[in-house]
Amino acid sequence: MSRVWTWMRSLTGQWIMLMLLALLVSQMVFYFIYRAEQARAVLELRRDEVVARAVSVASLVETVQPELYPEILRATNTGVVRFWLEGDDLSEETESWQQKAREQLLKSSRPPAASELVTDSKARWQTMTVENGVVVRMLNLKEWNGFGLVIPVNERLWLHTVYAKPQSVARPPWSYYLSLGITALLLTLVSVLVARRVGRPLQKLTASAESLGRGEEVEPLPEVGADDLRRTAAAFNRMQLRLRRFVEDRTRMMAAISHDLRTPITSMRLRAEFLEDAETREKFIASLDEMKAMTESTLAFARDESATESTRMVDLNALIESLCEDLGAMGWEVSFTPGPERVPWRCRPNALRRALRNVIENAVRYGGRAMVSLEMQIDGLDIVVEDEGPGISAEDRERVFDPFVRLEESRNRHTGGVGLGLSIARSILRSHGGDVRLDEGASGLRVCLHLPGVES
Template sequence: MTRLWTRSLAAQIVALMLLALAVSQGIAVLIFWDERGQALWKAAKSEFLSRTASLAEVIEASPAALRQDMIDASATSYTRFWVSPAEPLDGAAWQREAVAQIARPLPTLTRKPRRPEAELAEPARTTGAMAAAADTRLAWTPLPAWAWPLSRPAKFLRLDGPDGMGLAVRLDSGDWLNAAFVKKMSDSPWTSKSMVSLAVTAAILSLIAVFVAGRIARPMRRLAKAAEALGRGESVAPLPESGPDDIRHTAEAFNRMQERLQRFVEDRTRMLAAIGHDLRTPLTSLRLRAEFVADAEAQEKMLATIEEMRTMTEAALAFAREEAAAEDTRTVDLPALVGSLCDDLAELGHDVTFLEGTTVKYRCRPDALRRAVRNLVENAVRYGERARVRLARTGESIDVVVEDDGPGIPGEAIEQVFAPFFRIETSRNRETGGVGLGLSIARTIARHHGGDVRLANATRGLQATISLPLVA
């Protein structure tokens, strides 16, 4: 679940929208339910007062012998009426009487009567403070003329329980008609209908959230894929500059960045090619002048130096030409590419061994990668007598490992050897060769693929590794 939350934008949006829905619905239900409860209470109170007033008028207009029958006939499962000779004053005592009245079964009921004790909690008072608070809470309130339809006095009592109320009306005879009402009018707001409505709303919001997240994540995934390809040196088509402002501005910024990077690389490559080309003229002039030097030993040294400079210049020009050439990226069989290179070098008489492994399909620029591997293998053969090449797959990369049996490289020079034209003359064998661009070119190519080249001294010889990232 945590992995889904951290990796999925859709999951985060859905979760946040559902949370907002739950909070808003909860608040709305509480507000609605409170208003509904108040409306039900007012309606029940109005009906209770009207019914009690009608019963009082009927009792006064009927013979005394029929009074009890009319009172019994007016009773319901949640309403009881009785007559007391004296005015009720103690609210707590009156509530106890009301509980007893409602507990008494109706004459017409054949089923087991409902026990109102579960709804009207008998006040349990153990201290004077609680008793005083209960007496205050259960105090009688005279009904004003505008709230009571009869001219005779009446008083109202809010019972200590759920949706309970009491009423006492003075009759013309001096007796008091008592009425008690106990009915729970508000159940849980989370009914089956409300839960179904909430589930349907949540499902609709989830679909909308998934759609919105897809519209946001799709251009972001496209941008991430383009950035990864650009970092690997591939030619990336400009991203479509459409959609909302934020996404459009991001695409525009990426396209501008890609254009600037390409222009920078092209300018640098052209400058390097121009410098290498322009050096040819003075080198040719120096060589011609060296031919007229009388001292044979000095002439030989001068020509050797000029030849070394010419070799370096040609290498720089070759490197610039390859940089300027835009090779297409395609998927190749990496073991076949490396194996064919090793076979070619072995046919030329080099001691090169390729340890075959499983097939690995890899998207790269084959000619450039082949040159990087060739530089490492040729270095291994030149300085370490032989080369053993193999592929190793890790969790995040595919490695091309080249091992030799040479003396290795001093630890302080492991990074220096990647500098252009840098050579270690005394730490290798006597065949130095090269101009010092091989490792530099190999690392440049590897980094253009998003990887790198690492060197490490092994127990015997040097281990050079081209590490290439695995791309989904």
């Protein structure tokens, strides 16, 4: 059921549903119009036939003896047409005439239901002249799907006629359903072809936008198809080019500033060596060393950003395990709890290793040890790093992601670092479509590196 719903939400499914809905509505409108027109045409045809027949019966009655009248009426009456003779035209009393006509119809061999013969108080007689100058008075009975006629036979006798055939539900022939099915099939095929012609460029655009959002190198989209699709592809290509230029310019500027700052810092440090006051000299040199470390870290970050790493498929379990083993060989207390047997993921592995290394380094430095685990989630996966340190207060958990921010209580200057580790980690995770968040762990800080979706 979920697959059907997903298909109906797609461009092809919605296009087919709209086409079939339009076909259904048009056929329903056509059917009702056709049925009304057909009923009107049939009623007019039968009216002309009954009028001609009534005129013939009146002429016959006029030429025979009165004792033959009952036999003539018996021979001409049918299940839907009734004739009777009166000494008055009765047309002045419309409702009374309808009551008599109703009684005559109920005497027929196939009488209609009495509930269908409803008296119409708004019906009015109309006078018309037919062949041979015969004057006929006609009463339209819409509720009966029929009419009434009064024809003078002579000065003392009138022939009354009523026709009534309540409408039945007319079902279309099998050819109508066959034609409808063929039309629906052709519309479905055309909809699939059109939707695919429109959908394929959109799928490429979606995939390219997703890859671009994860920092991957994306080939320019082919500008083909309808004008709207070509303009969309061209706009995406221009946006991609502008983004690449913007990132390159920003990275180049950061590298230039960091590189240019190294010279004056070195010069100031040499001059600081000649300060006579030892305490002032040490503080001055310590501040300059800190500035130099910040500049070197920024320059290294800019170099890494400018380096283009290709995106490829890796096994996250293997990647994290190898990193933890390397750090453990350096004497760090790092443990890893793997996820499923194999977790394939398309990423830039060196960048992801750097982000995870920064987080593990912080956990070991400020919490004594790092416990790394891989947890599968509905919307992706989480690489969780927990420590046993003092943690970070809730109001500072977002602030520590700002560049060069260090908390005085637990992240002081003497423990090392310049405050770029978490900032770099978040930048790398966001370039992969994920994010980094800080939570309170069981015994310390819990850092969650979230990656959306698991690609195979």
